[in-house]
Amino acid sequence: MANAYPDNPPPKGLRRPRVTIADVAEALGLTKGTVSRALNDYPDISESTRRRVARQAERMGYRPLSHAQAIRTGRTRSLGLVLQTNVHDAQRPFLAEFLAGVTQAAGIHDWSLTVASAQSQAEMLATLERLAREHKADGFILPRTMTDDCRIRLLRELNVPFVLFGRTGDATGCAWFDILGEAAMRDAVLRLAAFGHRRIAFVNGGAGFNYAVLREQGYLEGLERAGLAHDPALMRADAVTPPDGRSATAALLALPEPPTAIVFAVDMAALGAYPAAAALGLSIGRELSVIGYDGVPEGAYATPPLTTFDVDSRRAGERLAHLLIARIRGADPKTLRELEKARLLARASDGPPAVTSEDLARIVRARRGHDNTNGRKP
């Protein structure tokens, strides 16, 4: 019989077997329990032994096995992240940087990151619950928060710690890190107004996401501060890909009084303004100004390069890891809320309007119908 089950010969292991807490204890003539309490800063351990133990553990290279601890404490020292994989749009370009930030920050506290994925909302909830129940993660980072987010409701009910990347409708018990998208949208409008634009449109991102609500508020605040009238016809929503942005741009330009500038809530949508303008023979940055948000790398390669607000995804990941660890350790969520501003990347897709809205309307009328191919070969 032996131990040949269930699979195969057991892992041979790495050269030397590992130093356990018992090794440290023996080396010092103490017991496991004492060493454990010393390392975990129990108050009934004298300062001198605490130091002795710490130094010896250091010297022997002792590192506790997180899953051995977990069996008693219930804590694995690992953060959880469940990716939604049925939405193909955004998040993609940021993920690598974001993960780099999270894992790096977690690593310096000796924590790790467990990643899972879900293809539907139901699977998302089931996965979160499973990971929590099996202690694969002590808490979760929830990216792309919705205004009304079922993940938050679940984790609240399960009493599992979490932090948001973004804000949400009901903030009770929530910790978060977020970028002030509303401030960026406001500043974008003010910048365009300072250039002399009077008709400034807004193309929002994914409906339901909390950021969309905030960015629209920022746009409206910008209009108000600039003393510009708000025209509902100049607002579009739910554009997160270049095709989305392209059709939104085309629709806006077809208006009787078209905008001379468009603020996009999402870079990937802003990139759709380029082919839309090209199809009408308009030059971005002159006849039509465009400002995006996100700082995707493609924006720098566009012609002309896209003016946008850069979001530092890596830093977001870092901060969220720190916040979540603090949250798991018991900190009050109300003290764990951080907001930062996006950084303006002033490039070449915006500038003073070369033509007025009236001129633009005439140009568009004249050119529509002539060439509505999109550059594809016949």
Place this chain on the structure above:
Amino acid sequence: MANAYPDNPPPKGLRRPRVTIADVAEALGLTKGTVSRALNDYPDISESTRRRVARQAERMGYRPLSHAQAIRTGRTRSLGLVLQTNVHDAQRPFLAEFLAGVTQAAGIHDWSLTVASAQSQAEMLATLERLAREHKADGFILPRTMTDDCRIRLLRELNVPFVLFGRTGDATGCAWFDILGEAAMRDAVLRLAAFGHRRIAFVNGGAGFNYAVLREQGYLEGLERAGLAHDPALMRADAVTPPDGRSATAALLALPEPPTAIVFAVDMAALGAYPAAAALGLSIGRELSVIGYDGVPEGAYATPPLTTFDVDSRRAGERLAHLLIARIRGADPKTLRELEKARLLARASDGPPAVTSEDLARIVRARRGHDNTNGRKP
């Protein structure tokens, strides 16, 4: 004193406490040990008991705690992935899909994924060793393999299971999944030759990566099969971003006998051919044909859309997870090697040459120096 240390009140836990193996044993009038052996298919358990145990466990919703098992078995049922975060180039667009594939495939076997990151090669090796030593992962997926890869040497020496996304120089003990990039490059050349191109250039990707060696071989094989001469002047290397591709394209077009078509080993570099051609007033797909490789989403939005070979990153992730799990369970690595072909996405960036190499040389000579702005505003 109580249990208020080290951090805070312990996690309250989820509603009902969890069903343990002892609960299952008690419900059946058996002992923990027997239940454990039954669930793990030990041969000294009768078939009838095995079934009784399995059904009862199912009914009570029993799921073993992987870290409780790990304390004895040394296995956590988790796969490891360490991201290299100092290289800013490729891998980014694929990561989300790739992770989706890995986590989904791991999930159906009840495995999970642990992600970490490293900012240098030294940190990479240290992280791999730490994760292995702390049993945070039972094995690793190594993406972006180099021809001579120090990660492989380390894990070999540590006797830790791993699978490669890509192939490598020394295959001993290696399992892998890879896409036949060499076949794609060969087919690209043959496709262009069939269009009538005689001067076909090749712009390779990152030096040192094993894929670069293979793709160059594929290019050369394509030339040979097409009966075209090999001109070393038509080969460039180490281009992985649009700027890289742009300068490579510019250099190739400045040749006395410029190519009428370019095969790129990497899509992101191929996208750099667009501004390079535009700067010379050349139209992609007519005066200059371009074929890429990777299937990045940006290629579809380019004008004209980029002909390329699509790599299914999600599937790669799935297969790698399966292979690694099998490898950890003890399968022979030689039986765990899979190769698949990339899928041609025939779009509009290539076609019959509108001009000959001689004409092209004249055009380029005439237009150089006139307009070497890159579209930026003054």
Place this chain on the structure above:
DNA sequence: GTTTCTCCCGAAACCGGTTTCGGCAAGGAT
């Protein structure tokens, strides 16, 4: 009717930590 296997399962040790409990010794108060 023993003896000898086999087939199954119980009992208990074990993995590497954490936590509870109790007791010894030193110091202070009475």
Place this chain on the structure above:
DNA sequence: ATCCTTGCCGAAACCGGTTTCGGGAGAAAC
């Protein structure tokens, strides 16, 4: 001198599993 704290640590239970060991019952062999 006695009593009561207080500080500090050892002993042992415990967490949720896995694995080893040994033995009882029944069947087969003698």
